[in-house]
Amino acid sequence: MRHLLSAGDLSLAEVTGILDLAEEMAQVQARPVKKLPALRGRTIVNLFFEDSTRTRSSFELAGKWLSADVINVSAKGSSVSKGESLRDTVLTVAAMGVDALVIRHHASGAPGQAARWVDAHVLNAGDGTHEHPTQALLDAFTLRRHFRRTEPDRDTFAGKTIVLAGDITHSRVARSNVLLLRTLGAEVVLVAPPTLMPAGVGSWPVATSTDLDEVLPEADAVMMLRVQRERMSGGYFPTPREYTVGYGLTRARLGALRPGVAICHPGPMNRGLEISADAADAANSLILDQVAAGVAVRMSVLYQLLGGEDATPTSSRGDA
Amino acid sequence: MPADQSLPAVPAEVLVVGADLAGAGRADLLIRDGRFADPATAGAGAERIDADGLVALPGLVDLHTHLREPGREDAETVATGTAAAARGGFTAVLAMANTTPVTDTAEAAEHLAGVGLREGHAQVVPVGAVSKELAGEQLAELGLMARSSAAVRVFSDDGHCVADARLMRRALEYVRALDGVVAQHAQDPRLAGQDACCHEGELSGRLGLPGWPAVAESTIVARDVQLAELTRSRLHVCHVSTAETVDVLRWAKARGITVTAEVAPHHLLLTTDEVAGYDPTFKVNPPLRPQEHVTALRDALADGTLDAVATDHAPHARHDKEHAFGEAAFGMLGLETALAVVLETMVVPGRLGWPEVAARTSVTPAHIARLRGQGRPLTVGEPANLTLLDPAARGVVDRDRSASLSRNNPWHGRELPDPVVATFWAGRATFRRG
Numbered sequence: 133m134r135h136l137l138s139a140g141d142l143s144l145a146e147v148t149g150i151l152d153l154a155e156e157m158a159q160v161q162a163r164p165v166k167k168l169p170a171l172r173g174r175t176i177v178n179l180f181f182e183d184s185t186r187t188r189s190s191f192e193l194a195g196k197w198l199s200a201d202v203i204n205v206s207a208k209g210s211s212v213s214k215g216e217s218l219r220d221t222v223l224t225v226a227a228m229g230v231d232a233l234v235i236r237h238h239a240s241g242a243p244g245q246a247a248r249w250v251d252a253h254v255l256n257a258g259d260g261t262h263e264h265p266t267q268a269l270l271d272a273f274t275l276r277r278h279f280r281r282t283e284p285d286r287d288t289f290a291g292k293t294i295v296l297a298g299d300i301t302h303s304r305v306a307r308s309n310v311l312l313l314r315t316l317g318a319e320v321v322l323v324a325p326p327t328l329m330p331a332g333v334g335s336w337p338v339a340t341s342t343d344l345d346e347v348l349p350e351a352d353a354v355m356m357l358r359v360q361r362e363r364m365s366g367g368y369f370p371t372p373r374e375y376t377v378g379y380g381l382t383r384a385r386l387g388a389l390r391p392g393v394a395i396c397h398p399g400p401m402n403r404g405l406e407i408s409a410d411a412a413d414a415a416n417s418l419i420l421d422q423v424a425a426g427v428a429v430r431m432s433v434l435y436q437l438l439g440g441e442d443a444t445p446t447s448s449r450g451d452a
Numbered sequence: 453m454p455a456d457q458s459l460p461a462v463p464a465e466v467l468v469v470g471a472d473l474a475g476a477g478r479a480d481l482l483i484r485d486g487r488f489a490d491p492a493t494a495g496a497g498a499e500r501i502d503a504d505g506l507v508a509l510p511g512l513v514d515l516h517t518h519l520r521e522p523g524r525e526d527a528e529t530v531a532t533g534t535a536a537a538a539r540g541g542f543t544a545v546l547a548m549a550n551t552t553p554v555t556d557t558a559e560a561a562e563h564l565a566g567v568g569l570r571e572g573h574a575q576v577v578p579v580g581a582v583s584k585e586l587a588g589e590q591l592a593e594l595g596l597m598a599r600s601s602a603a604v605r606v607f608s609d610d611g612h613c614v615a616d617a618r619l620m621r622r623a624l625e626y627v628r629a630l631d632g633v634v635a636q637h638a639q640d641p642r643l644a645g646q647d648a649c650c651h652e653g654e655l656s657g658r659l660g661l662p663g664w665p666a667v668a669e670s671t672i673v674a675r676d677v678q679l680a681e682l683t684r685s686r687l688h689v690c691h692v693s694t695a696e697t698v699d700v701l702r703w704a705k706a707r708g709i710t711v712t713a714e715v716a717p718h719h720l721l722l723t724t725d726e727v728a729g730y731d732p733t734f735k736v737n738p739p740l741r742p743q744e745h746v747t748a749l750r751d752a753l754a755d756g757t758l759d760a761v762a763t764d765h766a767p768h769a770r771h772d773k774e775h776a777f778g779e780a781a782f783g784m785l786g787l788e789t790a791l792a793v794v795l796e797t798m799v800v801p802g803r804l805g806w807p808e809v810a811a812r813t814s815v816t817p818a819h820i821a822r823l824r825g826q827g828r829p830l831t832v833g834e835p836a837n838l839t840l841l842d843p844a845a846r847g848v849v850d851r852d853r854s855a856s857l858s859r860n861n862p863w864h865g866r867e868l869p870d871p872v873v874a875t876f877w878a879g880r881a882t883f884r885r886g
Binding site: 217218219220237238239240241242244245259260261262263301302304307330331332333335336 | 658663770772778
């Protein structure tokens with residue numbers, strides 16, 4: 133694996149490999165001394181064009197527990213307004229002798245562009261409304277553990293129905309999850325008001341619905357997506373109240389779920405909007421497990437990208 | 453005042469021997485003192501160009517060029533942009549108003565026309581802004597620009613839509629007295645805002661790019677053709693990109709509304725699929741569309757619903773393109789490759805003959821812009837604006853072999869016709885293939 137730009141780039145074998153290795157990494161996390169020497173001498177830069185305390189610290193811990201040297205570079209604020217191009221910023225950072233760039237950007241596609249400009253491995257830590265592959269991997273990790281509680285030998289999600297509900301249009305989590313869950317064999321149902329369903333979703337390998345109540349009884353897991361209140365000004369929905377009534381995982385809707393159905397949310401939650409406190413704090417809520425899985429899964433991904441390579445720092449180069 | 457009268461006379465005679473005159477059969481052309489003269493009177497010292505197998509077209513006229521001067525001379529200048537135009541076979545370019553400062557006064561228009569006369573390799577015709585500062589609020593001094601020595605006839609806020617219906621109505625009404633035309637950049641800013649950068653459809657949904665729906669163009673055109681009918685004025689639609697707009701234009705033309713429309717070469721060949729890799733070279737406004745729109749545009753260019761090919765040549769400094777896709781500048785180069793794309797998409801498949809190519813690329817655009825010395829027949833006494841082309845020549849486009857200062861060339865690496873052999877502007881050779 134050279135880069136991780138899209139969850140769709142991963143084969144089932146690669147996904148399984150990442151999740152299996154993440155299980156081993158999770159064992160290490162349980163030890164009093166968490167550090168492994170695997171990436172000693174390797175340098176990882178978290179290049180964040182958009183704030184994200186959670187994702188950044190998760191990547192930072194993952195790198196450090198693998199003994200890599202990790203630095204965080206905040207490039208927040210539009211590079212356009214600063215007069216520096218994305219290419220300049222990326223090449224400048226890469227020129228320091230970096231082995232991996234973990235890039236988060238507010239614009240879709242930026243990590244993929246960066247990957248064409250540098251020799252370093254590029255890891256997409258969330259790009260605009262496009263993808264967030266490590267989030268999908270940690271969701272899959274969390275769900276696999278959940279399913280294995282009752283089915284210890286389960287490797288794929290064949291026969292499972294996963295419902296994703298919320299602002300699909302603007303969700304990079306949804307895009308990565310659709311790709312990864314399909315690779316794992318799950319049936320995916322997207323639920324949103326038509327205004328928050330992406331253009332062309334009819335060609336995606338998923339079912340869609342505008343009726344959450346209709347699909348909840350079929351679900352083996354429900355993933356609620358964050359809905360930003362500012363979407364109201366874009367006319368996507370009239371009021372938070374109306375959204376909650378139509379598409380929120382309310383206390384009443386909890387009763388429609390089959391027993392033990394997993395409840396997930398990538399965070400940060402709008403409690404009371406897309407998810408009720410009753411749902412978020414329910415016994416079958418995996419929301420904190422998702423967060424906990426983040427470091428192990430990112431350790432696994434970093435190891436897959438960087439482990440086993442000759443530890444000679446690579447240099448940057450421009451394109452022709 | 454036809455621009456060719458302002459040029460220094462070219463003493464040497466050039467005799468073009470045996471060119472096919474825009475499909476009308478083979479004949480000789482004698483260029484003398486900036487005009488076509490009787491070939492039988494050619495002097496013994498005349499330079500002879502063997503045009504066996506070549507086609508002669510009236511010099512191409514581009515209704516839609518961004519020269520970037522004044523303001524962004526790092527991306528393009530009048531000199532470099534018109535050099536690119538000459539390489540592409542153009543003898544006149546209409547320079548859009550969205551420079552810094554904006555061409556929204558007579559003084560700005562006269563300045564630009566003057567730079568064109570001093571430094572241009574083609575006639576530079578200023579387009580005047582419709583609204584002051586392109587702000588879409590208040591009419592620019594349309595009459596003063598029209599009465600200036602630049603004789604502005606085409607008015608456009610290109611880059612921005614004249615979105616306000618009342619302002620658009622007033623602009624159309626007002627330019628009627630000037631024999632002017634309002635060239636509209638049709639983009640409803642409420643349906644396709646500043647961030648819209650990918651045709652709204654399967655790809656925009658998958659890539660997570662803000663969508664630019666086809667109806668954001670066609671609904672404005674539907675409004676504007678009715679305003680043109682109401683005001684009995686001339687409307688021109690810039691860079692038509694959708695099948696829906698073509699339908700609206702057909703309806704309007706059948707009704708007798710005085711509307712003309714242009715299509716950009718890139719919309720005749722490139723599709724939305726080019727954007728899949730987030731390469732900002734392919735970021736353009738309006739965006740590349742799926743194949744069904746491309747097909748509809750070719751049909752409309754063939755049947756005349758689309759009157760003209762116009763490049764929307766939009767040079768950008770490299771650092772303005774090397775941003776994330778959503779943040780990079782809109783636009784692509786087009787002057788040097790326009791005729792190649794017309795050949796590839798329309799002539800090679802037999803959709804247009806040479807007389808129609810001359811009409812779409814020279815005669816009609818000159819008429820829309822009221823350029824008296826351009827788009828004229830290749831006959832004795834007419835200004836010698838001439839493009840000689842070899843329809844059989846092909847080549848691989850190399851962005852580094854360009855007269856433009858910019859390199860945002862979407863055709864780089866693509867095998868296309870490479871037709872232009874020579875360009876004469878008012879009798880002066882502005883490009884000769886080396």
